[in-house]
Amino acid sequence: MSALLETTDLRKTYKVGTVEVEALRGVTLEVEAGEFAAIMGPSGSGKSTLMHLLGAMTRPTSGRVAIEGKDIAGMNDSQRTEVRRKRIGFVFQRFNLLPALTAQANIDVARWLYGGAPNAESQALFDEVLRLLEIGNKLNRRPFELSGGEQQRVAIARAVVNRPAILLADEPTGALDTKNSEIVLRMFQELNRKFGQTILLVTHNPELASYTGRLIEMRDGTVIHDDGAPSRRKARETISLSTGANS
Amino acid sequence: MRRQIILAGLKARPVRTAVSVLAVAIEVTLILVISGLASGMVGESARRIAGIGADIMLQPPHASVLLSFNSSVMPQKLGDKLLEIEGIKAVAPVLVQINGQGGLEQVWGLDPASFDTVSGGFHYQQGAAFSSPDEIVVDDWYASAKKVKIGDRVEILNEKLRIAGIIDHGKGARIVMGLRAAQERTGSIDKASIFFIKLNNPSDYPAVAARLKEVLPEYTVINLPEYESLMTPDHLPGLSEFLQVVSFIAVSIGVLVIFLSMYTSITERTREIGVLRSLGSSKGVIVGLILEESVALCAIGAVAGLGLSYLVGRGIIMAFPTLSVNFTPGWITTALVLAILSGVIGSLYPSYKAARQDPIEALAYE
Numbered sequence: 138m139s140a141l142l143e144t145t146d147l148r149k150t151y152k153v154g155t156v157e158v159e160a161l162r163g164v165t166l167e168v169e170a171g172e173f174a175a176i177m178g179p180s181g182s183g184k185s186t187l188m189h190l191l192g193a194m195t196r197p198t199s200g201r202v203a204i205e206g207k208d209i210a211g212m213n214d215s216q217r218t219e220v221r222r223k224r225i226g227f228v229f230q231r232f233n234l235l236p237a238l239t240a241q242a243n244i245d246v247a248r249w250l251y252g253g254a255p256n257a258e259s260q261a262l263f264d265e266v267l268r269l270l271e272i273g274n275k276l277n278r279r280p281f282e283l284s285g286g287e288q289q290r291v292a293i294a295r296a297v298v299n300r301p302a303i304l305l306a307d308e309p310t311g312a313l314d315t316k317n318s319e320i321v322l323r324m325f326q327e328l329n330r331k332f333g334q335t336i337l338l339v340t341h342n343p344e345l346a347s348y349t350g351r352l353i354e355m356r357d358g359t360v361i362h363d364d365g366a367p368s369r370r371k372a373r374e375t376i377s378l379s380t381g382a383n384s
Numbered sequence: 385m386r387r388q389i390i391l392a393g394l395k396a397r398p399v400r401t402a403v404s405v406l407a408v409a410i411e412v413t414l415i416l417v418i419s420g421l422a423s424g425m426v427g428e429s430a431r432r433i434a435g436i437g438a439d440i441m442l443q444p445p446h447a448s449v450l451l452s453f454n455s456s457v458m459p460q461k462l463g464d465k466l467l468e469i470e471g472i473k474a475v476a477p478v479l480v481q482i483n484g485q486g487g488l489e490q491v492w493g494l495d496p497a498s499f500d501t502v503s504g505g506f507h508y509q510q511g512a513a514f515s516s517p518d519e520i521v522v523d524d525w526y527a528s529a530k531k532v533k534i535g536d537r538v539e540i541l542n543e544k545l546r547i548a549g550i551i552d553h554g555k556g557a558r559i560v561m562g563l564r565a566a567q568e569r570t571g572s573i574d575k576a577s578i579f580f581i582k583l584n585n586p587s588d589y590p591a592v593a594a595r596l597k598e599v600l601p602e603y604t605v606i607n608l609p610e611y612e613s614l615m616t617p618d619h620l621p622g623l624s625e626f627l628q629v630v631s632f633i634a635v636s637i638g639v640l641v642i643f644l645s646m647y648t649s650i651t652e653r654t655r656e657i658g659v660l661r662s663l664g665s666s667k668g669v670i671v672g673l674i675l676e677e678s679v680a681l682c683a684i685g686a687v688a689g690l691g692l693s694y695l696v697g698r699g700i701i702m703a704f705p706t707l708s709v710n711f712t713p714g715w716i717t718t719a720l721v722l723a724i725l726s727g728v729i730g731s732l733y734p735s736y737k738a739a740r741q742d743p744i745e746a747l748a749y750e
Contacts, residue, residue: 194662194743215666222664233659233747237392242385249385250664295663 140167140203141335142191142303147200149186160186162358163200168303173329173336175346178355184339185307187355191337192225192305193217205302222250226296226304230311232288234280240291241276244298251299259300262332266294269327286317293324297334304328304336310345322348390677393649400645401681407641408685409692411726412719414634416693419627419715421700423616424708426623429490430615435554436503438476438580438608439589442466445602447577457575458603460563463498466579469599471592473584474501477576479566483540483559489526489706491540492557493566502582503555510534511549517565520545523553529705541569558706580608635722638682642730646678650738657738658746667739674735675728682727686720693719 149161161183168174178184189195190202193209194217202210209220221227234243244263267273270290280288289309296304306325310318326348328334338349346352354362394401433441444458463475479493496513499505506513509524511534520540522532527550530538537544540559551560567573583592586609593605606614650657657670697709 189744192662218661218664218666220664221662225664227662229747233655233662235389235392235656235659237396238389242388242392245385246389246660247663250660250669 141170141172141205142168142337143201143203143206144187144191145201147187147190147202148198149183149190149195150198159358161190161197164355164358164360166353166360166363168335168337170302170335171329171333172351173325173338173349174351174353175338175340175349176353176355177340177343177346179341181357182355183358184341184355186358188305188307188337188339191303192227193220222252223299224302226299226301228289228292228296228304228306228309230308232280232285232292232312234288234292234295236280239277239279240272240283240287243280243291244276244295247295247298259298262300263298265331266297266328269331270294270324284317285313286320289313289317289321290324293321293328297328297332300332302335304334306336306338308340309338310340310342318345386673386676389673390680393653393677394680397649397652400649404641404645404681405685405688407645408638408682408723408726409689411634411638412686412689412723413692413696414637415631415719415722416689416711416715417696417700417709418630419719420693420697420709420711421707422623422627423712423715424710426615427612427710428708430612432554432556433615434608434612436556436580436608437582438502439583439586440581440592440596441606441608441611442579442581442596442600443577443604443606445604447604457572457577458579460567460574460576462600463576463579465599466581466596469592469595471583471585471588471595472581474498474582476502476580476582477563478556478578478580479563479570479572479575480557480577481541481566481570489559490557491520491559491561491566493561493563494556495563499556499580502580506549506551506555506560509550509552511547514548514560514562514565517562517568518543518545519548519561521549521551521560522547523551523555523558525553525706526558541566543569631718631722635726638723638726639730642678642682642727643734645681646674646731646734647737649677650674650734653738654741654746654749657741658743658749661741661743662747670739671735674738675731678727678731678735679724682723686723689719689723690716 143166145165147161147164148159151158151160164183164187176184176187190197193204193212196217197210200210201208204220204224209217212220234240235246238246267276270293272287272290272294275283275287275291280291283291309325310321313321322345325336325338329336338345340346351364352362353360353364444456447456457479460477463477466472466475476494476498478499481491481493483489483491506521511521514521520538527533527547532538532547534547534550536547538547540561545561567575583589589607593607596603596605660670693711697711700707700709
């Protein structure tokens with residue numbers, strides 16, 4: 138199975154004053170379509186930098202990062218903007234809804250930027266997402282009239298309404314209480330199960346990782362553990378089974 | 385969607401929106417009221433000159449058509465020579481002076497007999513013509529504005545003069561006195577600023593004008609039926625430049641206020657810009673949204689400015705009934721265009737700055 142997302146020896150160095158900080162030190166990983174994976178690590182491990190690179194928000198210092206086979210590392214700002222618009226959905230810790238707009242308008246902004254008039258299929262998807270996220274009756278409210286959990290569900294709807302290739306969620310439950318965190322995580326699971334939405338969840342909380350199907354652990358800018366993509370896991374299991382049978 | 389984002393942005397910051405709209409409204413009002421006053425005063429003055437009913441106005445060399453700025457004089461006895469020119473029926477000399485007390489009013493010194501021949505005479509609402517050097521006649525607007533009546537004494541050319549009569553407005557100056565009295569008060573004995581000329585036949589103007597030019601080549605001969613069309617701020621040297629300077633100052637104020645408003649706004653909305661960029665908004669969309677918001681602010685301000693100008697114009701006329709304010713379509717269009725232009729110029733740098741923001745840094749902005 139070909140990878141939806143692929144990085145090869147990905148490196149990112151920031152310059153803070155005169156000091157160079159290596160945020161990523163050669164990350165190589167593959168994410169397949171339909172995966173729900175968690176990138177976990179302590180603060181400063183490089184997980185947010187990795188998410189920014191996967192989300193075409195910035196360019197790597199070196200290495201390759203490809204979405205659906207297209208290398209985005211060498212793209213210019215306008216090409217990366219196009220990738221974000223068409224192929225990436227973001228969910229942030231602090232929701233980041235536009236405060237002056239209603240929930241409906243916040244979702245519509247993403248549809249407007251995506252371009253093209255909504256067709257029957259995209260409208261059906263929109264209705265289905267609203268049902269799944271249980272925010273259909275909150276659409277006329279502005280962010281300050283919504284609870285944290287509701288705001289995050291609106292942000293999720295905004296992120297998935299254009300059917301992105303990949304949904305990147307950066308500490309999506311970081312600003313929520315336990316109950317709302319659980320609701321949001323179950324909704325991620327539902328989106329992944331029902332729509333086959335590929336989701337990469339960035340977190341420092343090991344409990345959240347248990348909701349996902351794959352754990353990628355990072356420390357000091359490198360991947361220290363990766364369950365591996367499902368097809369490779371399957372291949373490994375097959376090899377170990379056959380090795381076991383032989384022995 | 386674009387409109388929804390812009391309107392939401394304007395509504396979300398009501399004080400900023402109100403201050404920006406007010407600034408643009410004041411910009412438009414400043415341009416319209418100053419140009420309206422200039423146009424109104426000049427036009428009204430021209431109508432009063434045209435209202436005399438003469439056919440030709442003769443002025444000495446290098447005289448300004450704007451009589452208030454005119455200090456050139458010519459010999460009064462030139463009138464006798466003019467009467468000898470074929471086609472001229474009557475000649476009325478007038479000495480124009482400016483009264484600085486309580487405003488800038490023209491005071492005309494004229495000879496009632498000759499002036500009546502040229503103009504058909506004044507219509508007196510009250511009283512009669514001046515009969516002594518310390519008497520004047522004023523028009524009804526002046527009497528109403530200054531709240532004076534027959535018998536009152538008003539300070540004119542540094543002397544307290546008695547009002548002998550009140551005439552209908554629309555014919556010459558608002559304050560009129562005897563020619564000799566005016567000449568003596570200003571030291572211009574036997575001098576005149578203007579000759580108003582009545583022709584036997586108004587259609588003979590081209591021929592008579594040619595004869596006048598032949599006899600008095602340096603003098604200014606003006607066809608009075610055309611005078612009103614000449615008396616616009618655009619035709620008056622200095623006035624159009626003055627209006628351009630006022631417009632420039634007004635636009636500069638508008639640009640600075642819009643710049644400050646939009647700059648503050650994009651700083652406050654750094655995070656929102658980061659969100660839009662993360663959603664895939666291009667730099668062009670960000671620039672467009674900020675420019676359009678600014679233009680929307682200016683458009684609202686411009687419309688408010690039209691209303692405010694009308695109110696200020698009414699206020700000026702109520703406070704100073706002898707003044708005239710005329711909002712011409714040309715200046716209304718200019719003021720509206722300049723208001724929108726100040727919005728575009730004022731928001732150029734803020735929109736450029738917003739579009740250049742790094743999405744990661746913008747999202748991390750506190």
